[in-house]
Amino acid sequence: MTRTTQTKRTTIYDLAELAGTSASAVSAVLNGNWKKRRISARLAEKITRLAEEQGYALNMQASVLRRDRSKIIGMIVxxxxNRYFGSIVEQFEALARERGLFPIITCTMRDPALELDAARAMLSYQVDCLIATGATDPDRVMELCAAAGVRTVNLDLPGARAPSVISDNHGGALELTRRVLANCEKEYGEKTPLLFVGGRGTDHNTLERVRGFRDAHAEAGVTVDETLVLTCGYAPxxxxxxxxQLAERTGDLPRGMFVNSTISLEGVMRWIRRSGHYADRVPQLGCFDWDPFVAMLGDHIEMVRQDVPRMLEAVFAIIESGATGPTVVQIPPIVEKTG
Amino acid sequence: MTRTTQTKRTTIYDLAELAGTSASAVSAVLNGNWKKRRISARLAEKITRLAEEQGYALNMQASVLRRDRSKIIGMIVxxxxNRYFGSIVEQFEALARERGLFPIITCTMRDPALELDAARAMLSYQVDCLIATGATDPDRVMELCAAAGVRTVNLDLPGARAPSVISDNHGGALELTRRVLANCEKEYGEKTPLLFVGGRGTDHNTLERVRGFRDAHAEAGVTVDETLVLTCGYAPxxxxxxxxQLAERTGDLPRGMFVNSTISLEGVMRWIRRSGHYADRVPQLGCFDWDPFVAMLGDHIEMVRQDVPRMLEAVFAIIESGATGPTVVQIPPIVEKTG
DNA sequence: AATTCTTGCTTCATCGATTGAGCACGCATG
DNA sequence: CATGCGTGCTCAATCGATGAAGCAAGAATT
Structure with missing residues (x-):
């Protein structure tokens, strides 16, 4: 009864002894299928009470080892x-818990090697399923998991060999570019090509966003200036x-910009402020991603907010459907009014 | 050799069979202490090669079940x-991995019940140690863990029964308030009391920050207006x-404000913009916490950036020292120049 | 030649929970 | 009275990895 600095944790065997019964009865009671195992309500109650009293906690390691499914679900991010990944993680945890799954998350710092190490670690912990968010090489991750019989779902960036849930990057970029072009025309009375900055020239999202960017220009009858498409990476x-470098090359800087993520925007804004190049004429901005403080930066910024709740609902729908083919679900993002 | 859609994962028994040896030899080789166990280099090499070929991955559940320490380290957040907790989590993961520990993190959405559930879940997964970050009831968490023989360290908010690492809230708030008072005097030529907004009136950090706020006022010879201390919670x-509500009560709004976290600042800024109360005269702001976009909001905002790297170094130092008493380590935050 | 040592393994119990198989008892039915 | 059946449990194998203890064969020592 008096349990002071106990090092040994209470196990079902301890409870069995205390209750004068067997470990298997205790197990059956505590994991809820005691009716199926024909344990009397009286004994069930007694065991439950004892477990409570003793502060019993299931040893998941032992439990998972024995079961076929671990009910652990992993995510790499x-x-x-930034708010986008932050809300992805929060939403992921919430939906996982709702479903009785235990979420484990690892961030990879955008390092491809860490990405694979993290995936391997998750496999070691017997995840039932792995969500690869914004992975640099989703197919390699999928391959690793497939070899262990573990399903994967790609989020944010699509892969070629597993189901993917992404934003409608083309549609979002099209609308965002339209707005920035319109703002430029309203503000400066001229139709000039915009700058595109941020993202990797190789990733699917950036390619699609550039395509939307081009299409909006075409629509408006503006020719895209190829020297103004700077897919230099995401980092500020x-x-x-x-x-x-752009400013060094040209004297005439663009009136408006499409910035590919808040992370890149951080660097862009820093430069705008420090360089003083836009001291007299604020550039019209569009940012693919949302942040509350960016929204307060002024009325010259338009933002696209990716629909994280719907994206994660889609991820779990795929998991629950058991689908495994390389389908791509596109979720329309929300274009926000700023100011 | 040909392993297509295998569902069964390779185990040390499979490898043992393939190598014509025993499972315990395989185990010894793969976990690195084969020299101690006097396994020949020849066999070690053979097993290593086979493991590679077969894509063997250790079953951590089994391994942890057997070992005394799990090498899993948990954090609740x-x-x-926001950037503060984001960087705490990133740093935590990095430092844990450096030390060969597996980090698992759960966010509690500031819900006290979820906080305890999360702690219980972590105990079930046999964490060796739990970091309670910004917990609403760190002592209750500590109690749960202590009953299972698991150490805890409090981060961001201190507890009374386990070691804690926090910012020097009083010092940071003192300096921040000084600066905002100075800015007000410079800008408006008057010494008037500031507004304090955000945080819970019951949590240690908020209390200490209010104390710093008061001390800075006293220093400057300004009397604190008690109706201007609004510890209304953190949410925007x-x-x-x-x-x-404050604006409804009074006609004369304060010239400067101390905002207790970027999260609260989000709501404050929103109100400032929507209400139009400060349309003519921008208020001088101070924010306890840092965000890159807030820094760009203008030159009227001072920020205190908590020193996350040093805080987490301190957390791991405590863990490694084995200390368990209720000591409080205070890390000085960095007062940033804005603009 | 008899002994001890060293090398290189194998055997087996163990961690805690789960679960199919089976046992004992009481009651009902033929 | 024999048989069947439902109830309420227990037994024992199992999941995969670990490591103490032990064993066999050859080398070294006396």
Whole structure:
């Protein structure tokens, strides 16, 4: 009864002894299928009470080892430094818990090697399913998992060999570019090509967003200036130095910009402020991603907010459907009014 | 050799059979202490090669079940929606991995019940140690863990029964308030009391920050206006409605404000923009917490950035020292120049 | 030649929970 | 009275990895 600095944890064997019964009865009672195992309500109650009293906690390691499914669901995510990934992770945890799954998450710092290490670690922990969010090489991750018989779903960036849930990048970029072009015309009375900055020239999202960017220009009868498409990576420093180099090359900077993520916007804004190039004339901005403080930066910024709740609902729908083919579900993002 | 859609994962028994040896030899080789167990280099190499070929992955559930320490380290964190907690989590993962520990993280959405559930789940997974970040009831968490013989360290908010690592809230708030008072005097030529908004009136950090706020006022010879201390909670909506109510009560709004977290600032800024109360005269702001976009909001905002790297180094130092008493380590935050 | 040592393994119990198989008892039915 | 059946449990194998203890064969020592 008096349990002071106990090191040994209470197990079902301890409870069995205390209750004068067998471990298997205790197990049956505590994992809820005691009716199926024809344990009397009286004994069930007694065991439940004892478990409570003793502060019994199931040893998941032992439980998972024995069961066929672990009910652990993994997610790898590039970073936690922006609202988009932050809300993905929060939503993921919430939906996983709703379904009785235990979520484990690892951030990969956008490092391809860490991405694979993280996937391997999750496999070691017997995840039933792995969500690869914004992975640099989703197919390699999928391959690793497939070899262990574990399903994967890609999120944010699609893969070629597993189901993917992504934003409608083309549609979002099209609408965002339209708005920035319109703002430029309203503000400056001229139709000039915009700058595109941020993202990797190789990733699917960036390609699709550039396509939307081009289509909006075409629609407006504006020719895209190819020297203004700077897919320099997402990091703030990279966006900042891309801007600096651009300014060195040209005297006439664009009136408006499409910035591919808040992370890149961080670098772009820093440059705008430090360089003083736009001191007299604020550039019209569009940002693919949402952040509350960016929304307060002024009325010259349009934002696209990816629909994280719907994206994660789609992810879990795929998991529950058992689908495994390389389908791509596109979720329309929300274009927000700023100011 | 040909392993197509295998469902069964390779185990040390499979490898043992393939290598014509025993499972225990395989185990010894793969977990690195084959020299101690006097396995020949020849056999070790053979087993290693086979493991590679077969894509063997250790079953951590089985391994942890057998071992005394799990090498799993848990963290509970309130939310992922701001840079402070985001960087805490990133840093935690990095430092844990450096030390060969497997980090698992759960966000509690600031819900006290979820906080305890999360802690219980982590105990079930046999964490060796649990970091309670910004917990509403760190002592209750500690109690749960202690009953299972698991150490805890509090981060961000201190507890009374386990070691804690927190920011120097009083010092940071003192300096921040000084700066905002100075900015007000410079800008408006008057010494008037500031507004304090955000945070819970019961949590240690908020209390300490209010104390720093008061001390800075005293230093400057300004009397604190008690009706201007609004510890209404952290959520943006709460801060926003606190501002609204304040404006309804008084005609003369304060020239400067101390905002207790970026999360609260979100609501404050929203109110400032929507209400139009400060349309003519921008208020001088101070924010306890840092965000890159807030830094760009203008030159009227001072920020305190908590020193996350040092805080987490301190957490791991405590873990490694084995200390278990209720010591409080205070890490000085960094007061950032804005603009 | 008899002994001890060293090397290189194998055997087996163990961690805690789960679950198919089976046992004992009481009651009903033929 | 024999048989069948429902109830309420227990037994024992199992999941995969680990490591103490032990064993066999050859080398070294006396």
């Amino acid at each position: 590039p970073k936690y430094d 420093e990279k966006a900042e130095s891309a801007m600096r | 309130p939310k992922y929606d 909506e709460k801060a926003e409605s606190a501002m609204r």
